Amino acid sequence: MQDFEPTIVAFVCNWCTYTAADLAGTARMVQSPNVRLVRMMCTGMVDPKYVLKALLSGADAVLVSGCHPGDCHYINGNYKARRRIKLLKEILTGFGVDERRLKLTWVGASEGNEFAETVNHMVAEVRELGPSDARTMMAI
Amino acid sequence: MANKIGVYVCHCGTNIAGKVNPPAVAAFAGTLKDVAVARDYKFMCSDPGQDMIIQDIKKMGLNRVVVASCSPRLHEKTFQKACARAGLNPYLFQMTCIREHCSWVTRDPDEATAKAMRLVAGAVRRVGRHGRLYSRTEKVHPDVLVVGAGIAGIQAALDIARSGHKVHLVERGPSIGGHMAQFDKTFPTLDCAACISTPKMVAVAQESNITLHTFADVTKVEGFVGNYTATIRQRPRYVNRDLCTGCGLCTEKCPTKVVSEFEEGLSVRRAIYRNSPQAVPNTPVIDAAHCRTLNNKKCGVCAKLCPSGAIDFEQKEKTLSVNVGAIILCTGFDGFDPAPLTQYGYGRYPEVYTALQFERLNNAVGPTGGKILMKNGQPPRSVAIVHCVGSRDANHHEYCSRVCCMYALKYDHLIKDKVGHHAQVYNFYMDLRCFGKGYEEFLRRVQEEGVTFIRGRPASITDQAENPAEEGKLVVLAEDTLLGRRLRVPVDMVVLCTAMEPRRDAPEVARVFGISQGLDGFFLEEHPKLGPVSTATDGIFLGGTCQAPRDIPDAVAHASGAAAQALSLAARGLVDISPTTSHINPDICVGCKICIGLCAYSAIEFDELHHVSVVNEALCKGCGSCAGHCPSGAAQIKHFSEEQIFSELDGLLSDVLAGPRRAAPKVEAPDAQPVRIPITEEAPEQPEEAPA
Numbered sequence: 001m002q003d004f005e006p007t008i009v010a011f012v013c014n015w016c017t018y019t020a021a022d023l024a025g026t027a028r029m030v031q032s033p034n035v036r037l038v039r040m041m042c043t044g045m046v047d048p049k050y051v052l053k054a055l056l057s058g059a060d061a062v063l064v065s066g067c068h069p070g071d072c073h074y075i076n077g078n079y080k081a082r083r084r085i086k087l088l089k090e091i092l093t094g095f096g097v098d099e100r101r102l103k104l105t106w107v108g109a110s111e112g113n114e115f116a117e118t119v120n121h122m123v124a125e126v127r128e129l130g131p132s133d134a135r136t137m138m139a140i
Numbered sequence: 141m142a143n144k145i146g147v148y149v150c151h152c153g154t155n156i157a158g159k160v161n162p163p164a165v166a167a168f169a170g171t172l173k174d175v176a177v178a179r180d181y182k183f184m185c186s187d188p189g190q191d192m193i194i195q196d197i198k199k200m201g202l203n204r205v206v207v208a209s210c211s212p213r214l215h216e217k218t219f220q221k222a223c224a225r226a227g228l229n230p231y232l233f234q235m236t237c238i239r240e241h242c243s244w245v246t247r248d249p250d251e252a253t254a255k256a257m258r259l260v261a262g263a264v265r266r267v268g269r270h271g272r273l274y275s276r277t278e279k280v281h282p283d284v285l286v287v288g289a290g291i292a293g294i295q296a297a298l299d300i301a302r303s304g305h306k307v308h309l310v311e312r313g314p315s316i317g318g319h320m321a322q323f324d325k326t327f328p329t330l331d332c333a334a335c336i337s338t339p340k341m342v343a344v345a346q347e348s349n350i351t352l353h354t355f356a357d358v359t360k361v362e363g364f365v366g367n368y369t370a371t372i373r374q375r376p377r378y379v380n381r382d383l384c385t386g387c388g389l390c391t392e393k394c395p396t397k398v399v400s401e402f403e404e405g406l407s408v409r410r411a412i413y414r415n416s417p418q419a420v421p422n423t424p425v426i427d428a429a430h431c432r433t434l435n436n437k438k439c440g441v442c443a444k445l446c447p448s449g450a451i452d453f454e455q456k457e458k459t460l461s462v463n464v465g466a467i468i469l470c471t472g473f474d475g476f477d478p479a480p481l482t483q484y485g486y487g488r489y490p491e492v493y494t495a496l497q498f499e500r501l502n503n504a505v506g507p508t509g510g511k512i513l514m515k516n517g518q519p520p521r522s523v524a525i526v527h528c529v530g531s532r533d534a535n536h537h538e539y540c541s542r543v544c545c546m547y548a549l550k551y552d553h554l555i556k557d558k559v560g561h562h563a564q565v566y567n568f569y570m571d572l573r574c575f576g577k578g579y580e581e582f583l584r585r586v587q588e589e590g591v592t593f594i595r596g597r598p599a600s601i602t603d604q605a606e607n608p609a610e611e612g613k614l615v616v617l618a619e620d621t622l623l624g625r626r627l628r629v630p631v632d633m634v635v636l637c638t639a640m641e642p643r644r645d646a647p648e649v650a651r652v653f654g655i656s657q658g659l660d661g662f663f664l665e666e667h668p669k670l671g672p673v674s675t676a677t678d679g680i681f682l683g684g685t686c687q688a689p690r691d692i693p694d695a696v697a698h699a700s701g702a703a704a705q706a707l708s709l710a711a712r713g714l715v716d717i718s719p720t721t722s723h724i725n726p727d728i729c730v731g732c733k734i735c736i737g738l739c740a741y742s743a744i745e746f747d748e749l750h751h752v753s754v755v756n757e758a759l760c761k762g763c764g765s766c767a768g769h770c771p772s773g774a775a776q777i778k779h780f781s782e783e784q785i786f787s788e789l790d791g792l793l794s795d796v797l798a799g800p801r802r803a804a805p806k807v808e809a810p811d812a813q814p815v816r817i818p819i820t821e822e823a824p825e826q827p828e829e830a831p832a
Contacts, residue, residue, distance in 0.1 A: 007793065007796050009789065009792060009793070014213075015656070015676055016656070018211075018213070019213065019676070021240065021241055022211045022213055022214075022237075022240045022241075024240075024245060025211070025237075025239065025240025025241055025244040025245050026240060026244070028244050028245065029245060030245055030246070030247055031245045031246070033242070033245075033246045033248070033251040033252060033254070033255045036255070036258055036259065036262070036792045036793075037237075037241055038262075038785065038788055038789070038792070039212070040764070040780065041720070041762055041763060041764055041777070041780060042763045042764055042765070044763055044764055044765040044768050045763065045764025045765070045767060045768050045777060045780060046764075046768055047767065047768045047769075047782065047785075049782065050782075050785050050786075050789070053785075053786055053789050054789050054793070057789055057790065057793040057796070058793045058796030059789075059793060059796070067656075070651060071650070071651070071656065073654060073676070073677070073763075074740060074761055074763030074765070075740035075741075075763075076740055076765075077740070077763045077764070077765050080738065080765050080768065080769070081768070084768065084769070108656065108657075109656045109658075109664055109676070110656070110657070110658040110659040110664055111659065116245070
C-alpha cells in the first residue's frame with residue numbers, strides 16, 4: 001500500500017479550470033502527475049454517467065471543476081453540475097464509495113495556483129484513502 | 141474501413157522534450173489500435189511540422205489526426221486548419237496537452253512520459269469516435285457597442301465611427317471624458333489634458349456615426365459573436381436635452397449643496413450639476429438622491445429659473461435595446477482608497493491628499509482655480525510625495541500601477557513651477573520605473589530641478605512634533621535605505637500616489653458581458669501576450685485600464701487595438717460559428733421536456749407532432765446542460781458525445797484497466813532514438829467516412 005499512487009480523472013470546464021491548468025503550467029507550478037484532465041466545455045455537460053464510467057474504469061477518484069458560482073460562461077451550467085454532483089455523492093455513498101473520491105471545486109481562469117493546490121491536495125487525500133474498489137465492487 | 145490515425149508528438153524545443161521523452165511517446169502511440177503513423181518533431185506548429193501532417197494525410201490517406209503538444213487553447217485552430225488544408229475535416233482532429241499539463245508541471249521525467257502516453261492514448265481512442273462537422277456562417281451586425289467613454293472608449297468609438305460603422309457609446313456618468321477630464325497636465329510632455337482631450341470629446345458629440353448614451357448603463361447582453369443584443373438603461377436626467385441650452389443658470393441657483401465626486405470631495409456641487417462647463421454633453425443632470433423637489437420638499441428653483449423650460453421632473457427611466465456585432469469594454473479604473481492604510485493618516489490629517497485630489501488642486505477649473513493651496517489658503521512650503529500607496533504591497537495590490545512614478549514626477553515639476561523654487565519636494569520611492577518614451581528624460585529634468593528623492597517607503601505620517609521645526613507640520617517617518625538612516629521629514633502637505641484598481645462593480649460588469657476577471661480583479665484577456673485586447677468570449681474586446689493599469693498613451697493604443705479587432709469582424713461581415721451544438725436524437729427522445737427547462741438560452745423547442753424536443757442550433761451554445769441530464773441519452777453535444785468521452789476515458793485509464801494495481805508509475809523509456817516510421821509511397825487515399 002505504501003507505493004500506492006492514485007489515478008484521478010478530472011473533468012474540467014474549458015473556460016475556467018482548464019485555463020487555470022494552462023496557467024499553472026505556464027507558471028511551472030509542480031503538480032502530482034496522477035491527475036488526467038478531460039476537457040469539457042462546461043461542468044454542466046458532465047453527465048453523472050461520465051463520473052461512474054471513470055470510477056468503474058479504474059479511476060481512484062474523480063474531480064469535477066468549473067467556474068465560480070455566478071461566473072459560468074454558459075450562464076448557470078455550474079449550478080446544474082453542483083446539483084448533480086450532490087445527488088451523485090449520495091448515491092455513491094450508498095454503494096460504499098467514500099464521498100471524498102468525488103470532488104467538485106470552482107477554480108477560476110486566473111487561479112493557476114489554486115488549481116495546482118487542488119490537484120496536490122486531492123492526490124494526497126486519495127493516497128491516504130487507498131485504492132478504490134469501485135471497479136470490482138460495482139462490476140456490471 | 142478501419143480508421144487510419146496519425147499521431148504527432150511535439151518536442152516544443154526543450155519545453156516538452158526537457159521532461160517528456162517524445163520519441164518514446166510516439167513509439168508507444170505507434171502500438172495503439174488504428175494508429176497508422178506516429179512521429180515526433182521539434183516544433184509541430186512550424187511550417188515543416190504542419191507540412192509533415194499534411195503530407196501524411198495526403199500520401200497515407202490518414203482519416204484521423206492527433207497532435208500531442210501545447211494546450212489546445214493555443215494551437216488547436218492551427219492544426220485544425222492544417223488538416224483542412226489537406227482535405228481532412230477539422231473535427232476529425234484531437235489535440236492533447238502534454239506541455240502545460242504534463243512536462244511543465246511534472247518533476248520526474250519518467251512520470252511525465254508515462255502521463256503523456258496516457259493522454260495520447262485517451263486522444264487516440266477519442267478521435268476514433270469523431271465525426272465530420274461543418275461550421276455554419278452567420279452575418280455580423282456592422283454596428284459596435286463601446287462601453288465607457290473615458291479616453292480609451294472615446295478613442296475606440298472615434299476609430300470605428302471614422303471607418304463608416306455606427307457606434308453606440310454608453311457612459312455611466314453624466315458626461316464623457318473619464319478620469320482624463322479630471323487631470324490638468326499630462327506627463328512627460330506636460331501638455332494640458334483638457335487641450336488634448338476636449339477636442340476628442342467634441343468630436344464624439346459631432347460624429348454622426350456615434351450615438352452617445354450618457355447617464356446610462358448596459359444591463360443585459362444576449363446573443364453571440366456578430367449578433368449581440370444589448371439592453372441599455374437610460375437613467376432620467378430630469379433635464380430635457382433637446383431644450384437645454386447649457387447656460388448653467390440652474391447649477392448656480394440650486395439651494396442644495398452636495399460633496400462633489402468629480403472634485404474628489406474637495407468642494408461642493410449643487411443637486412443639479414455638471415462636472416465642468418466644458419462637459420460633453422453640457423446638459424446638467426439632477427441628482428435624484430439630493431434634489432429637494434424629487435424628495436417631495438418645497439423647491440423647484442431650477443424649473444422656475446430655466447429660460448428654456450428644460451427641467452422635467454416627470455422624466456422616467458427608459459430602456460432601449462441595440463443590435464451590435466461586437467462589444468468593446470473601456471470601463472476604466474477606480475482610485476485606491478488609502479484610508480485603510482491608517483499609518484498615512486488619510487482622512488485624519490486634512491493635508492494628506494490622494495493623487496486624484498492633487499490633480500484637481502492643479503486643474504484650472506478645480507476647487508482652487510489651479511493653485512496648489514493648503515486648506516488654509518496658503519501655498520505649501522514643503523511637500524512629501526509617497527509612491528506605491530496600495531501598489532506593490534502584498535496587503536493590497538501586488539501589481540505595480542505603472543503610472544504613479546510618472547505622475548509623481550509631474551507633481552514634482554508642477555510644485556516647483558507653481559509654488560516656486562523654494563518649495564521643497566521629497567519623493568519617498570521604492571524604485572523609479574520610467575519606462576516609456578521620453579520618461580527617463582523627464583526624470584532627469586525633474587532631478588535637475590532640485591527635487592529630493594529618498595529611497596524608502598514611509599513607516600508612518602504623524603502630527604506629533606518632537607522639536608520646534610516640526611511644530612504644526614506633518615512628519616514623515618521613513619528609512620533612507622540607500623543611506624541606511626532613519627529620517628523624520630517635516631512637511632506641509634503629503635500626496636499619496638494611490639494605486640489604480642479595478643472598478644468596484646467589475647464583478648457585475650463581468651457577469652453581464654460573460655467575461656472573466658483575473659486574480660487582480662482586472663478583466664481577463666484571452667492571452668497575456670498575444671491576445672491582450674480580446675477575451676475568452678468571441679466578439680467582446682477590452683480597451684484601456686479595465687484590463688490592466690495603463691497610462692494614457694498605452695490606454696489609447698490598447699483601445700485602438702480593440703477597435704481594429706472589432707472592425708475586422710465587422711468589415712468581413714461574416715463569422716464562422718462552431719458546430720459543436722447539442723443535437724437531440726428524435727428516435728431516442730421520449731418527450732419528457734426536462735431539457736427545455738434546463739436550457740439557459742431557450743434553444744430547445746417541443747415538436748408537438750412528433751412529441752420530441754428539437755434543438756434550435758442558431759441559439760444553442762453547446763453548453764451541454766441538456767446532454768448532462770437527458771435521462772434517455774437522446775441529447776448529445778456534437779464533438780462531446782457520450783461515446784467520445786467514454787472512449788477518451790478508456791484510453792486515459794487503459795493502464796489501470798489493463799494490469800494489476802500499480803506502484804508508482806514507472807515506464808521503461810525506450811532509447812531516445814527518434815522513431816522512424818517510413819512514409820510509404822502509396823497512392824494517396826481519400827479520407828474515410830466518419831461514423832455517423
